[in-house]
Amino acid sequence: MNKLRMLLVVVLALSASVVYAGSMAVNFPSTSGWAVNGTAGAPGYAQGNWVNTSDWQSSWGNQYSLVNDSGQATGATMDWYASEIYSWQYGAATNDNERMMDAGIASVTAPVEVHVVNIPYQKYNVVVYFTAQMTNAYTSKYTIGSDSIYAQIPAMGYFGNDNVFTQVPSTSTVDLQGNTPTGNFIVFENITGATLYLTAQSTGWAGENIYTYAPGLARASISGFQIVEVPEPTTLALLGMGLVSVLRRRHK
Incomplete structure (x- = not known):
């Protein structure tokens, strides 16, 4: 019994290391020249090693290499591609979350477009x-x-107000204008494919x-984004589950 328990502990520890989920993060440019040099991101997604971009309005044809x-x-x-870049608070950002959130790329009519190729993850968020x-x-x-x-x-919803991340639910799939x-x-879950095409488009409604x-x-904007790997079940994890079952039967 003791040997089985020890084996189970080892297997579970190994499986935890195997299912490590990688992530990539991009911080879009600002008129204030801000860069994220530490950790940024919503709770549960915060990470370091953000790729800071610097192109004015568009990097079409100038590709950035992403790191994990x-x-x-x-x-x-x-x-x-975007029609403008911006930064809120005009240089007053005091932490990396503010530097990431309160700047970015935007557009009034044409969509903001982000194109990523050669994504190494089988499934990701x-x-x-x-x-x-x-002011609206x-x-x-x-x-x-x-x-x-x-x-x-x-209106006046910049991150530096309270430094609080608030997720819009993925069930918000209809334009309710002011409602x-x-x-x-936001989080798009369980995306597959080595190529990602993300757009942000104004709906035309403004208060x-x-x-x-x-x-x-009216406007649409993106401050930054992350591609977060969704780990798949591993052989070691399945083996660990089998050992748990064996232990339960022996205990009985």
């Missing part, structure tokens, strides 16, 4: 971040393949200016 959270090359590359310091609320549509998530960005759920990040009550401006 350990800083190792992955073979994946990325380029993107995509975490997309966004904020705004606009607006809604945006984020799309990967046939899946879309709608998010409302509140669309608010937040500053009133909270100060002047004039019609607001």
Whole structure:
């Protein structure tokens, strides 16, 4: 019995190391020249080794090589297109989450486009971040393949207000205009394929200016994103489950 228990502990420890999930992260440029040099990301997704981009508006044709959270090359590359870059608070960011969240790429009419190729993961989640310091609320549509998530960005909703990450649920698949759920990040789950094409598109809806009550401006933006590997069950993990079953039978 004691030997079996010891073997189970060893197997489970080995399986934990085998199912390590890698992740890649990209921080889009800012007019303030901010860079993420430490750890950033929502709880459960925070990581280091973000790739900081620097192109003005578009990197189409200038591909960035992505590394994982350990800083190792992955073979994946990325380029993107947007009609503008921005930064909120104008240089007042005090931590890496603010530097990542309160800046990025945006567009008013044409979609923001992000293209990643040679993704090494069999299955992965995509975490997309966004904020705004606009004086009106607006809604945006984020799309990967046939899946879309709608998010409302509140007026003056920049991250530096409270440094709180709020996820828009993946069930927000309909444009409800002013009733669309608010937040500053979304998660597309269980994506497959070595190529990723992510877009952010304005829905055309915008709330009133909270100060002047004039019609607001529609927009779509992306502050940064992560590609997070979803680990598959391993042979060692399955073996560990089998040993648990054996121990239970012997205990009886």
